[in-house]
Amino acid sequence: MQLIGNIEAKPISIGFVGFHSSFNHVWNNITMSLTHRFQLKVSEPVPSPTDRDYLDIIPDILFFSVYEKPHLNSRYRKCLKIFTCEENIRPPWNECAFAMTGDYDDSPRHLRLPIYVRVLRHLKDQKCVREGLLPKANPTLVKDPTTDWSSVASSKTKFCNFVFSNPNARERLRLFELLSKYRRVDAGGPLRNNIGYRVKEKLPFISDYKFTIAYENSTFPGYVSEKLVEPMIVSSLPIYWGSPCVQDDFNPESFVWANGRSVDDVVAEIVALDRSPDKYAAKLATPWFASNLPNRYCSPDHVADFFQKIVETAT
Secondary structure, eight states: OOOEEEETTTTEEEEESSOOOOOOOOSSSSHEEEEEOOOOOOEESSSSSOOOGGGGGOOOOOEHHHHSSSOOOOOGGGEEEEEEEEESSOOTTTTSSSSSSOOOOTTTEEEOOOOOHHHHHHHHHHHHHHHHOOOOTTTTTTOOTTTHHHHHTOOOOOOOOOOOOTTHHHHHHHHHHHHHHTEEEEEEESTTTTTSSSSSSSHHHHHEEEEEEEESSOOOTTOOHHHHHHHHTTTTTEEESOOOGGGGOOOOOGGGGGTOOOOHHHHHHHHHHHHHHHHHHHHHSSSSSSSSOOOGGGGHHHHHHHHHHHHHHHH
């Protein structure tokens, strides 16, 4: 067990199972959002679910996800279980008492926690952002009203990028193909790669581009991932297709929104912006958030308030 967080608070025992192999079980997007209010006693993953030497560190509250199986077993029977993941997946209510997903679910046991909120916490901690290697990076996404956006626009020396690996998302492939007929679109991922190498660090790569294709794998209400916020952080104008309710999260006037439009119409808007420095700079100056204020999901208390209710249920 490791203790982190508010040292004046009573320790709360939590654990994590079923997360991807690179997941940090002590310092992650969930614990980051709780340590200002709670002291967490975090259990490390056990070597074997049947190892009796580890029975004494079974947590009271267990977060589980979908990346590694088996997720749950008899060892965790007495834990209060919370489902959470960074995918377009509905909560398995037969397995959990509470859930935190990007979905819109009116259940009092559910918290809408958009994927991009989790991602923003990680992106702020990336070396290129944390150490100032990208001096103009803005992980808060709040735009400084004194910024000279014409200067920012003119610093974008490349046209458009496309960094993906999934070959099954036809909407973004159609855009890539049609837009490439106007100007070369640099594909830096495994899919349709045309730059001769695969991008290792995405933020530094996309920071030089006027536009970034930011299409989700699928469209579903509330499914807004890192694809939209990554270009926002480095002031590359996103071309977005995904959640039909994205206006609940961001100002749709601040990017090229493709939902419900023909690919020809989307390309026409991109071409018009590309050919007009003034229009492009004006679009880039438009706040990412409505009223240029972070939405409610980005509040440090959004997860903490929900977890407080969970703690009260568990005690």
